[in-house]
Amino acid sequence: MSEAAQIRLERLSVGYGGRAVQRDLDLEIRRGDIFVIMGGSGCGKSTLMRAMTGLLAPLAGRILFDGESFWEASPAARARRIRRHGVMYQGGALWSSMTLEENVALPLQQYTDLGPRQVRELVDYKLALVGLGGCGALYPAEISGGMRKRAGVARAMALDPEVLFFDEPSAGLDPLSARLLDELIVELKHSLGATMVVITHDLASIFAIADEAVFLDAERGTMLTTGDPRWLREHADDARVRAFLRRGAA
Numbered sequence: 001m002s003e004a005a006q007i008r009l010e011r012l013s014v015g016y017g018g019r020a021v022q023r024d025l026d027l028e029i030r031r032g033d034i035f036v037i038m039g040g041s042g043c044g045k046s047t048l049m050r051a052m053t054g055l056l057a058p059l060a061g062r063i064l065f066d067g068e069s070f071w072e073a074s075p076a077a078r079a080r081r082i083r084r085h086g087v088m089y090q091g092g093a094l095w096s097s098m099t100l101e102e103n104v105a106l107p108l109q110q111y112t113d114l115g116p117r118q119v120r121e122l123v124d125y126k127l128a129l130v131g132l133g134g135c136g137a138l139y140p141a142e143i144s145g146g147m148r149k150r151a152g153v154a155r156a157m158a159l160d161p162e163v164l165f166f167d168e169p170s171a172g173l174d175p176l177s178a179r180l181l182d183e184l185i186v187e188l189k190h191s192l193g194a195t196m197v198v199i200t201h202d203l204a205s206i207f208a209i210a211d212e213a214v215f216l217d218a219e220r221g222t223m224l225t226t227g228d229p230r231w232l233r234e235h236a237d238d239a240r241v242r243a244f245l246r247r248g249a250a
């Protein structure tokens with residue numbers, strides 16, 4: 001594993017009931033990078049993310065975080081590792097019966113010994129970081145989809161994660177809100193230094209945020225290439241990757 005890599009997939013196969021959706025995935029994700037998992041509908045992006053976040057055991061191969069095998073570790077060690085990660089699910093996945101403040105406080109109350117005042121201060125700080133300062137008392141139903149996603153990001157960041165996973169962050173957002181969320185993701189990369197793994201097939205997002213990306217192909221059931229998507233758009237060996245990255249272009 002090279003020095004700068006924080007995450008590594010080795011001959012990884014993921015799928016359901018013994019049937020692989022994606023196989024033979026080999027790649028490295030550098031510390032502090034925004035790494036995008038891209039590919040058409042149904043190619044297995046979410047399935048790969050489930051394996052990386054601890055929800056679905058791989059069929060074969062390994063996922064290494066800082067050189068440690070995630071799925072070969074004991075369940076207790078895996079749970080400790082999961083606590084060092086944050087996940088923003090589609091739609092933000094907030095509890096609708098709780099205010100934004102209560103939603104963001106939840107992981108802090110669950111996993112730390114901080115007192116109510118410290119929790120409150122951290123929650124205010126995280127909400128301010130995502131541009132929702134002063135909105136803590138609102139309920140998810142009272143805010144826009146873009147704001148809900150931002151609150152989801154604040155909650156995912158509550159425990160100062162080393163790795164942040166985003167599942168289709170721009171899904172369901174109007175283009176302006178989607179671009180604002182992209183900007184937030186890039187800002188957080190610079191301010192937090194966290195490594196970010198983002199699933200998206202939104203081209204504008206891919207070009208705005210990705211340092212590096214992998215293209216998963218549904219037909220072949222494996223990755224076709226990795227690299228900087230701007231470079232891949234022009235130079236990828238595989239025509240499918242170039243076509244995917246040039247969709248809609250004249």
Ligand SMILES: Nc1ncnc2c1ncn2[C@@H]1O[C@H](COP(=O)(O)OP(=O)(O)OP(=O)(O)O)[C@@H](O)[C@H]1O
Nearest residue numbers: 016017021039040041042043044045046047048201
């Ligand atoms: N729980 C499951 N059990 C069995 N098959 C599943 C399950 N979830 C997804 N699949 C199948 O696995 C394949 C990959 O699905 P996945 O959701 O990972 O793709 P995706 O790239 O994230 O798609 P999209 O961009 O449409 O969200 C699909 O053929 C899907 O039908």
